[in-house]
Amino acid sequence: MEENIQGKQKNELVEWIKAIVFALLVAFVIKQFLFTPVLVKGASMMPTLEDHDRVIINKIGPKFKAIDRFDVVVIKMNEETNYIKRIIGLPGDKIEYKDDQLYINGEKFSEPYLEQFKKELKDTGSLTYDFTLDQNLGETTVPEGQYFVLGDNRRVSNDSRNPEVGFIPKERIMGTTSIICWPVKHIDFSFN
Template identity: 35%
Template structure:
């Protein structure tokens, strides 16, 4: 409504309808904006929750898992409580996050000869994922029996990996394991599943 001196000019019906339409459009826009922002916040929160609880995302540091996994790569792990020979797992040793391969489980016997060939319960372990074998840094008595509720793990780069062959790392308890590495998301040129090197488990 516009007022000029003492003359009151009323809006036409068309002007009133246009003003009403603009007001309704503004309300719809703000409602849509609030709904979109709410949805984005919920999706982000769920994504963080999923990544934290079920699918932790890890970045590879060091060279102990080459050539299977290289420094700087980003992988997704799957939480669980069932691990078997050949699985690649993320694990904590102290405050360090390491990535290693499960070689043997609770109660199994591990032996390694001078050339680095690994035997589990007396049978040679087929390891097609290795480029080179090496005895590595061993200070445990061989053959070695894995304690109850523990896993014997080794890196794929046997000559440099610090793993269960040395008491500085030792065998790993299940609660130390973050999850089984199942997928590589970076770099994009290597995007895809990370198997166990033996039976294609993902």
């Protein structure tokens, strides 16, 4: 009888170990290939994202569907640094900013996610300074297989306007994000 109880306890322990290993394996696969949390560092995406917000990256989506204009993406800049920015220009687009207004291929585009920030400006200046791709990057259009990105906080964002960042190759885009999961007061499931 005692041997039977010990055998059952041993079998139960083995089953628990299997379940824990399986759960860890599933969590690893999900984090590595599907979804992963990322910490927002800095103010370049304010007011959409604030410093120390945590967002969830959808890594699988961009592999099966096109990255759309105005998607918020996480970009692998180097081994230690990721940027979170908004897609403004798609391959082949001509981008221009004039009088705080975005023009893509000569067409005026609204950016509703910036309206709150524009209203809160303390001075009479513009949120986004005037520029063309040619002035900043020496190209008239966004090259094939690359994207032009901007941070929502245009006055402080280090983004594609800076030649050191420039156009972003698709391979460096880790995924899209539209979910803020932390802190609790910022939780949002579709901030785009």
